[in-house]
Amino acid sequence: MVSEQEVENVARLGDISIDKERLGEFTAQFNKILSYFDLLDQVAGEGDAGEHDLYNVLRDDEVEASLSHEEAISNAGETEEGYIKAPRVM
Amino acid sequence: MQGIYTFDAEDRHNAFITRQEEVRYGDGKLSGVAIAVKDNISTKGMQTTCASRILEGYVPPYDAHVVSLLRREGAAIVGKTNMDEFGMGTTTENSAFGPTTNPCDSTCVPGGSSGGSAAAVASGMVKMALGTDTGGSIRCPAAFCGIVGLKPTYGRISRYGLIAYSNSLEQIGPMAGNVGDVSRLMEVISAPDRHDSTTYARPYEHTPVADIGGKRIGLPAEYFGEGVDKDVAAAVRKATEKLEEMGAELVECSIPSMAYALAAYYVICTSEASSNLSRFDGVRYGPAVEKRRQWHPEFRDHRGKRFGTEVQRRIMLGTFALSAGYYGKYYAKAQIAKENVRRDFTRILEDVDLIAGPTMPTTAFKIGEKTDPLSMYLSDILTVPANLAGLPAISVPCGKVAKMPVGLQLIGKPFGEEAVIDAAYAYEQGVSQ
Numbered sequence: 001m002v003s004e005q006e007v008e009n010v011a012r013l014g015d016i017s018i019d020k021e022r023l024g025e026f027t028a029q030f031n032k033i034l035s036y037f038d039l040l041d042q043v044a045g046e047g048d049a050g051e052h053d054l055y056n057v058l059r060d061d062e063v064e065a066s067l068s069h070e071e072a073i074s075n076a077g078e079t080e081e082g083y084i085k086a087p088r089v090m
Numbered sequence: 091m092q093g094i095y096t097f098d099a100e101d102r103h104n105a106f107i108t109r110q111e112e113v114r115y116g117d118g119k120l121s122g123v124a125i126a127v128k129d130n131i132s133t134k135g136m137q138t139t140c141a142s143r144i145l146e147g148y149v150p151p152y153d154a155h156v157v158s159l160l161r162r163e164g165a166a167i168v169g170k171t172n173m174d175e176f177g178m179g180t181t182t183e184n185s186a187f188g189p190t191t192n193p194c195d196s197t198c199v200p201g202g203s204s205g206g207s208a209a210a211v212a213s214g215m216v217k218m219a220l221g222t223d224t225g226g227s228i229r230c231p232a233a234f235c236g237i238v239g240l241k242p243t244y245g246r247i248s249r250y251g252l253i254a255y256s257n258s259l260e261q262i263g264p265m266a267g268n269v270g271d272v273s274r275l276m277e278v279i280s281a282p283d284r285h286d287s288t289t290y291a292r293p294y295e296h297t298p299v300a301d302i303g304g305k306r307i308g309l310p311a312e313y314f315g316e317g318v319d320k321d322v323a324a325a326v327r328k329a330t331e332k333l334e335e336m337g338a339e340l341v342e343c344s345i346p347s348m349a350y351a352l353a354a355y356y357v358i359c360t361s362e363a364s365s366n367l368s369r370f371d372g373v374r375y376g377p378a379v380e381k382r383r384q385w386h387p388e389f390r391d392h393r394g395k396r397f398g399t400e401v402q403r404r405i406m407l408g409t410f411a412l413s414a415g416y417y418g419k420y421y422a423k424a425q426i427a428k429e430n431v432r433r434d435f436t437r438i439l440e441d442v443d444l445i446a447g448p449t450m451p452t453t454a455f456k457i458g459e460k461t462d463p464l465s466m467y468l469s470d471i472l473t474v475p476a477n478l479a480g481l482p483a484i485s486v487p488c489g490k491v492a493k494m495p496v497g498l499q500l501i502g503k504p505f506g507e508e509a510v511i512d513a514a515y516a517y518e519q520g521v522s523q
Contacts, residue, residue: 002410007406010406010409010410010413011402011406012390013409013413014364014368014402014405014406014408014409015368015371015386015389015390015393016390016393016394016397016402016405016406017390017391017393017394017395018394018402019394026403026406029403029462029463029464030403030406030407030410032462032463032464033356033407033463033464033467034410036353036464036467037353037356037357037411037420039349039350039353040350040353040354040357040419040420040423040424040427041419041423042349042350043350043354043423043426043427043430044426045426057287059284067151067152071151071152072151073374074149074151075148075149075151075374075375075376076373076374076375076378077372077373077376077377077378077379078378078381084373084374085373085381086371086373086381086385087373087379087380087381087382087383087384087385087388087389088381088382088383088384088385089384089385
C-alpha cells in the first residue's frame with residue numbers, strides 16, 4: 001500500500017501539482033492499480049529481458065536540409081534575439 | 091487530377107478538433123480522397139493538440155512522414171480528429187475538447203483512443219483516416235463503430251512526427267469503411283523513412299485477394315474465456331466458422347502469458363509516458379508558463395492545470411514504477427512478461443498462419459459508464475498482446491450484438507500485413523455475398 005505522502009512525492013517528482021482534495025482519490029486508485037500490477041510477481045526471471053537483433057542505425061555526418069531557426073522556435077511562448085525564454089532556475 | 095475539396099459535412103459526433111473547409115489536393119494514388127488525421131500526428135501549418143490543453147494552439151513547423159506521403163499522393167487532409175488526450179484511454183472521453191460519440195448510437199462511446207477518426211469514417215464524413223495504436227487505439231474504435239482498422243507491425247510505418255506517448259509499443263495505422271480502402275491507405279503510408287531508425291524498409295505493395303483456402307487459424311482459449319461477453323464471443327466464433335466454410339482450418343491454442351500481459355502493458359506504457367511527457371513544460375510549445383516564478387513550482391502548476399486527470403495518473407504511475415526500489419518489481423518484470431508474450435505468439439505462429447479472436451471483450455460502453463480507471467484498463471486485454479509482441483492486427487466488423495457492432499480481430503506474423511488483410515478481405519467478401 002502506498003500512502004498519500006508517497007503519492008504526493010511521486011506527483012512532485014513528475015512535476016504535477018495535485019490539490020489536497022484530489023490526493024485521497026488518486027491514492028485509492030493508485031493502490032487498486034498497483035495491486036493489479038502485483039500479478040507481475042508471478043513472472044519468473046530477473047534483470048532485463050533479452051534484446052534482439054540490436055544494431056546501430058547511423059548515417060554519414062553530412063549536413064542536410066532541416067528546419068530554419070525561425071521555424072524551430074516559432075511555437076515558443078517567449079523569445080528574445082532568437083533564444084527561447086524559460087522561467088528562472090535559481 | 092488537381093482541385094479543391096470542399097469539406098462541409100456536419101460533425102454530429104464531435105469527431106474533429108480542427109477542420110479545413112477548403113483543401114487543395116494534387117495528383118496521385120489518393121487524389122481528392124478526403125482523409126482525417128488523428129490529432130497526435132504532426133501536420134505542418136495545422137493545429138495539433140493531442141486533445142490536450144497543454145498543446146492548445148500548437149502549430150507544427152513540419153509534417154509527419156505519413157502526412158508528407160498523403161500529400162504526395164494527392165489526399166485532401168480535411169482535419170484533425172478527436173482522441174483521448176495523448177492517446178490515453180479506451181473511449182475518447184478523456185479529451186479536452188469533449189467526448190466523441192458513436193455514430194451507431196450516440197449514447198455510446200466510439201472507443202478509443204482514435205475515436206474521432208473512427209467516428210469520422212463511420213459517419214461518412216471521410217472515406218479514410220489515420221489513427222495510432224499503442225494498446226488497441228485503432229482496433230477498439232474500429233470494432234465499436236463497425237469499421238476496419240489495422241495496427242501494423244512495429245517498425246513497418248514511420249513514427250516521425252507522431253507525438254510520442256509510448257515509443258516501444260505504438261504504431262500509426264489506416265482506418266476505413268472496408269478492407270480495400272485500408273489496404274490502399276496502408277500502401278501509401280508504408281514508404282520507408284530514414285528519420286525513424288526503428289523502421290524497416292518493408293513497403294506494403296499489395297492488392298487484397300479474397301482467398302483463405304488452406305490457411306490455419308489459431309483460436310486462443312484466452313480470447314473466448316472469462317471476461318469476454320458471451321454474445322460477443324459467439325458472434326466471433328460464428329465469423330471464424332465462416333472462414334472455415336471458405337477453406338480455412340481452425341486450430342485451438344493457448345497463450346499462457348496473457349495472464350500478465352495487461353499488467354505488463356500498463357507498466358511499460360505509463361513508464362514511457364512519464365518520460366515522454368516531461369517535455370511539456372510550456373517553454374518551447376503550447377501555452378506559455380509565467381517566466382518570473384521559479385522553474386519547478388511553475389511547471390508543476392502548469393502541468394497540474396493543463397494535463398487531464400488520466401494523463402496525470404499515468405505520468406505518476408510511470409514515475410512510481412521507474413523510481414528507485416520499484417524498478418525491479420515493475421518495469422524489469424514487465425519487460426520479461428513482454429518477452430514471454432512475444433515468445434508465446436512466435437510459438438503459435440510457427441504452427442498457424444493467423445490468430446483470431448474478438449477485438450474487444452464487449453460492445454461499446456455507454457458514455458460515462460466506466461468511471462474506475464482499472465476497469466477501463468481491463469477492457470484492453472485482447473488488444474494489448476499484439477502491441478507487446480509487435481505483431482500486425484486488424485479489426486473487421488463481424489455482425490452485431492444488441493444493435494452494436496462487434497469486431498473480429500486477426501493477428502498475423504511480423505510484417506505479415508498482406509496475409510492479415512487477405513484474410514479480413516476474404517471474410518468481408520464472404521459475408522457480403
